[in-house]
Amino acid sequence: MIDFNMIVEKLPAFLGGADGAPMMSTSDGLQLTLELLFLSLACGLLLAVPLALMRVSKNRVASSLVWLYTYVFRGTPLLVQLFIIYYGLSQFDWVRDSWAWEYLREAYACAILAFTLNTAAYTTEIIAGQIRNTHYGEIEAAKAMGMSKWLMMRRIVIPSALRRALPAYSNEVVMMMQSTSVAGLVTLADLTGVARRVFSDTYMPFEPFITVACFYLVLTFGFVWLFKLAERRWLAYLAPRKH
C-alpha cells in the first residue's frame, strides 16, 4: 500500500541539502523551512516591539498608522501578501531600477519579507495587548523610583509584557511555521515544495504528503514543548501555587 522504500529513498531530499537551494539560501527542504521561519520570526519580533510601543503610545498618528498596518496584514491572506511582493513589485519601474531589485526578484527574499511583515503584524498586537495589561502598581513603583519613561519601558514594561506574551506568541510561532508551507507556491522548495515535486515526479500522493505531514507534526509538538519549558522558566511567578 504505502511504499516505505520510496520514503526512505527520498528522505534526504526532505531533510534538505545544498543541491536544490534557492538563490541566496544554502539549502532546501526542512532546512529551508526552518531558515525561512527563524529569519522571519527574528525580524518580525524586532519590528514588533517598537511597533507595539507606537501602538500603545498617546500619539494618535503613530498609533493609528500601526493600527492600519496590523489591520491590513491581519485581514488579508498571507498568500496574497506574498504574491503582491513576489509578482506585484515588478509592475513598478522604480522598483526594478533600484538597488533592492537584486533581492526582490528572488523568491527567497520575497518570502522572508512577506512572512516578516505578516508575523510582525500579529506579534505587534499580541505585545501591545500585554503592554496595556501591565499592572498599574508596576508602573507606579517604577515612577516612584524616579525612572525616566524610557528606563521604565526598558526595564519594567517591555520585559514583563514579553513574558506574559509567551503563551499567545507560542501560538503565533506554530501558525507561522505552518504558514511557511505557502513558500512552495512561489517556486521555493521548502518541505511542502519538495513534497509537491516528489508527487509530480512519481505521481504517488500518499508517500510525500504524509511524510511532510509527519515533519510538521513533529515540529509543532517540538515548538509547543519548547514554549512550555520557556513558560515554566519565565512565567513561573504566574503559575498556580503547588502547595
Place this chain on the structure above:
Amino acid sequence: MFLQGYLPSILEGTILTLQVAVASLLVSVVLGLIGAMFKMAPSKPLVWLAELYSTVVRGVPDLVWMLLLFFGGQMLINDFCTRMGWQAPEINSFFAGVLTIGFIFGAYMTETFRGAIMAVPKGQMEAGLAYGMSPLRVFLRITFPQMVRFALPSFSNNWLVLVKSTALVSVIGLNDVMYRADTAKSITQEPFTVYAVVGLIFLAITSVSDFALKRLEKRYSLGVRETEL
C-alpha cells in the same frame, strides 16, 4: 479600462470563494459539534478518536492537508473504481475543497465548542432533563442558546482564519478569486494592481464579518453584566 475589464471576472471568483468559505463553515460546524460531543463522551475510544482528530489536524498546515486529501482521495477513488471495473468519476473540486477545509476547521471548531459547552453550568442541563426533556431538546433549547455566547469569540476567529485559508483552494484547481487573479495578472501585466484588488476584497470580507460577529456577540451577551474598569 481598469484592469482591462478583468474586474468582473475577479468578482465572480470572489463569489465562488465565498461559497466555498460558507459551505466549509457549515461542514466544520457539524464536525466540530460531533467532535465536541465525542470529547465529552463517556466512552474512552470516542474521546481518543476526537483527541487524535483535533491534534493531528491542527498540527499540519492547511496546504498539506489540501494536497494530501485532494490528490490522495482522487487516487483512492480511482483505485477503487478500477478494482470494481467502474468508470472512475471526475472529482468535483468544489466539493473536494469544501470537504477539505471543513475537515480542517472542524478540528478547530471541536475545541471551540468543547470549551463553550463546558462553560454552561451543568445544573442547567440537569434541570432540563428533570423536566422530562429529551437530550436533543435539552441541547437545542438549553445548552445551545447559552453556549453561543462562550463560543462566539473563538468561532469568529476561526471564521476569519477560514476565509483567509480559502485563498489556497486554487492549488487544487478551483476557479476562485486567486485563480482569476492569476489569469488577470498574466494578461494585464499589472500584477500589483490585481493582487491589491484581491487583498482589498479579502479585507472587505474580513471587516464585514468582524463587524457582524461583534454585533452578534453583543446580542448574545444581553443580560450579562460587563466588567468595567
